[in-house]
Amino acid sequence: MSNEVELSEKLIRSRQRLSPAVSPPLRKEEGEGGCGVIGIACNEKIAGRHLLQSLAQMRNRGNGKGGGIAAVGLAAGELGVTQNILENDYLLSVAYLDPGARTEVERTSIVPTFEIDSVFQVPHVDAEQSLPTLEVCPPEVVLYFVRVKANAIGKFQEENGLGLSTCSEALLSHIEDEIIYQNSYRLNRAFYASEGEKRAFVLSHGKNLLVLKMVGYGDDVVRYYQLENFHAHVWIGHHRYPTKGRVWHPGGAHPFAGLHEALVHNGDFANYASICEHLAQRNIQPLFLTDTEVSVLVFDLLHRTYGYPLEYVFEALAPTTERDFTLLPEEKQRIYRQLQTTHIHGSPDGPWFFLVAHSDPVERAYRLIGITDTSMLRPQVFALQQGDVSIGFAASEKQAIDAALESLSREDARFWSRADLYWNARGGSHTDGGAFVFRVHPGSPQAKDGPSGVEHACNGSAEFACTDKFGRSIQANQTKMPFHNNPSANTVASPPDVPAQELFTWVKDRVRSWSPDSLLEFLRGLERSASSNENRKRAFEVLTLLMDRRYPTGRLRRSCLLSAFDQSLVNVVASIRRSPSKAFAVVTADDDLSRAIADCETLVLDAIGFAPEGECSLARAIVRLYQQGHRRFAIARAKGQRFIANGLGPDTSGLRIDVYGSPGDYLASGIDGAEVVVHGSGQDQVAQIMKDGRLCIYGDVGQTFLYAAKGGEAFVLGNAAGRPLINAVGHPRVVINGTCLDYLAESCMAGDPLHGGGFVVVNGVSFDDDGRLFELDTPYPGCNLFSLSSGGAIYLRDPHGKVSEDQLNGGQFAPMQAADWALIRPYLEENERLFGIPLQQLLQINGPALSGEQIYRKVQPHALQALQAEEAWVKMQS
């Protein structure tokens, strides 16, 4: 123990000479806060081109003034080195803004301290030709594969009292790490951060880790540095949204490197000065003056210098607090309290979501880490797909993950377009700790690259695991087999000639024993039959039911089924486009919408090609077509298009919009009478200020669901994230079958539900992979129920009394009465009709059937001390 402490202290002391005794900065120089991030971890190396679509679809989260990527677990051959060098040498990546500086940089800052085993010049395209929108010419990048010279190590040991005689491998490694770190610091100070011109800086210096960044979007980086065919196990990508600085420098873009890790950040925290102080006390001075940089410096300090396991690093960054803390086991409380006391000033305060690409040269493992702040203020989605290849994701938006899967599955049949699992992290919680780690550990030597840009390992792929902060494992249900949606399936089976509902039941009964071929035969048959109006409607309806409902799927992996249904729908839409019929017409982004489209029952909009926002967006197209008189829409293949069903104005009852694919944010915001059905999940800000109408989501929703909603009905099959129904007024009536992260119904003012006001029912149930309903651990894991609220009610399905008093902030339990049950029962009946969740089953899990009043508990806001004595007069008015 004391050896490690001693080492930490000596390493920290050794930095004293690095910088003059100046006060740490009080202000960030670079202002930012916005950003979009995506991270991928795969047990086989994947090519950089698979990031392009995700980054392109998240461009609205950046402003083109900074973008970057980090890659970990690289392919030695692509960098002109042996595997041995790749794993054991430090990959010193230097950006030259002034190519003329190279000689001087090498002479002063590289050659003296390092043995250079290899040098690699990163290739790039001609910016003017290929990327004319770039404002600033990206830097030339040279990679140096180095080890620290023996005499430099010796010198360091001597100067810092790290005696020669007791030197282990591990200690030498620490020393080498520290020398690398300090050398890069000096290089950056000399060539970038000093008063003169910015000439060069170190992008990264870890082992088997590469950072590239520039003034541009994240996808520009992939294109400029020709990373389309560059492979790695772990990627993180970032768009920056800086708001300060007229002359943009690549040094301000993310990712920032610690030592063996690189970090990207979405958010903006308030205590930059405090964190700088915390670091300054450990002789660490930031150079690039952004909050992201200090985040990774803190990460490196905790993980490398102090040697904390990742769990403690997460705790120090996002402390467990309030009720979640009290639910931790005692031993954890003891340690966490110590961590918090020591590190609270180095904990970022504010909205943040970090993605870290981490190279672990000791374990020879690569990690993608996603950590979210305790208040859960930034959107974050994690996902996992495990078939022949295992792949994990973390991103700002679900549609970015779907875009990456789409890109991979187009080229490689071992991937398919839907993840097995999607989830959100609960920041600072006792449940998952708000952090997830995807770990890749290659066992055997790597093999050649296949044509699809994903390597085929000869002797089996690397190990892959996903764990939360506490080490609990998350994995897909491997008992069900994935299968490929082979487009050239030979046989076609004609579906029986029965109406949609019957056909759906027919499929449902058979799918549990079908092989992949049988399923695909059926789908091809269904598509082929979809030539007449009736059969097209039937195909749409059957496919929709197959996507929406839950049922046993036998050996078949559900996400692959969904992927196949998605594709089938696309094929049906394509055939309609080729030969439109009375019931359907297909509109694409290429069509001229100023001319009236012929009347038809359902207008299908193929979302591909529509901009995510703006005049040429899908949302505005829907408005225009609605104004032409169309009243029934189906949106196919949504890929992050935003604001769907916005801008339609008042009184839209009679309008119905079905959405298929991955919609972007603000879906159904402001609707006033329309019916919007999403055959999948929504993202953030769904149904903001919704006034009237109905919303039905066959999946999950993201942050601030129904923010300031005024009325209408909403049914959600899955979960909501943070702050659902916040600031709601009037009379929205909502059923959420899953659960929510936290802050449910904060500031809700929706009156008395028994007299026309609003309410939300939370059932706390979910479906397993075989379509069986089960209870979640608790209907509501968070706190702050009804915080600052004055109206509305929450009906929790809580037969086991899991929800406790200390989860209520402004709320109180109220007796559940006949009138309450009579109020919510019709909604639960509708819920049954929509989702196939039988009311009877809700009243009867693991036991005899009980009454609604026994199963459900009512929470309402505290009786407010509304008026003071002298205001007694107002009562006369009501």
Added chain:
Amino acid sequence: MSAKPESIEQIIAQKHIECLHRGFHVWPALEYGKPPAMGDSRWTADLILSTWMQAETGQPPSNGLEYRTGQSGGGFDVLHLKFLPPEHWLADDAAIDLSIPLNRRDYDRQIRIPVPFYGAGMSYGSISENVMLARAMAARKWDTFTCTGEGGYPESLVSYKDHVITQIATGMFGVREETIQCAPIIEFKYAQGAKPGLGGHLLGDKATTTVAQMRESVPWVSLFSPFPFHSVYSVEDHKKHIDWVKTINPAALVSVKVSTPTDIDMVTVGSYYAGAHIVQIDGSYGGTGAAPEIAKKNIAMPTELAIPRVHRYLVAEGIRDELVVMASGGLRTAHDIAKVIALGADGAILGTAELVALGCTRCSNCERGRGCPFGLTTTDPELQRLVEPEWGAARLSNLYQSFQSELRTILRQLGLQNIRDLRGRKDLLLYRGDVKAS
């Protein structure tokens, strides 16, 4: 006043109104000297009374009332305009242009107002519908704007919609697609720390049945407007907000109202990149009458510090002429307006000054339902009758008239022919911190 009195209440109300109006006339005329306990060092008795006089006559007072500055010993009161010697003044009949554009970008609709000011957001609930109507009528007459504030868009204002800005604030009260669609300018209000309670707080006794109807809440229960937008915690969320509004009303201009934290320059630039046309910098002197003094006066930066900083920063960024910067926060007189423009703003937004014109004496009882002696900051159906919209509109119109005349005089005496040339001319300001305003 209106037609024959119907009832004893009507008679009493009328007499009350007559008395109030007589007071608004008599006190500034100094028939009884100055009221001994009126005002404070920012809004002195002189400033309040001279505002009343301008609201009555359409001209600044000529009986010795100080109508240009207060006695606060700081802020605009120690900044003086450096007028030229009279021989260099422009002729009395010189055409002076006071107009400013509200959109400096080269896309989206162009709106221009003939005077460099418009009315601040004051919500239905905080003030009465009659006051809102008065403001809307004056705005239409002067081809400028007023703002609904956060409480929703009353039906009676719809006929004035071309002159009404609608506000989207953190509680999103009364925000519906149709209110967004009928407004030429949408104002996002970010950050309201200086209000009683956590963010904006409309106390229960002001949340009348009508207010509740407009906000779709329950009557007589306090309403909270949180201090952050729960969907905006990062600058790209702010951009999404603007994208959202543009999806609903592509033709609208977007204004972003922000407070003045120490990184106000970064906030402004962020708004610029997000697509805002107008940034309203709301300094520390103003604020709702309903907030406790300690909160109001100790939060954020004073206007006269924030504006030159933002102006200088935007100039350095090269984007000053693509963004309209409006200043608000305790701007009381035409001289304050001129000074804030000289510091770097494009124009000014008036809040309290308009209420003073309607009779406010700054007694700070605004937060209670029946606290306002003049029927301004109330939604009580009886009390609000003290302000008749037509009368109120005439008062405001006169005030604008007086401001227009004063601004022209100021520009003439500075040798400038239009208000836009005054922008950023700090060299025309003199700081005289040790000299009391004469």
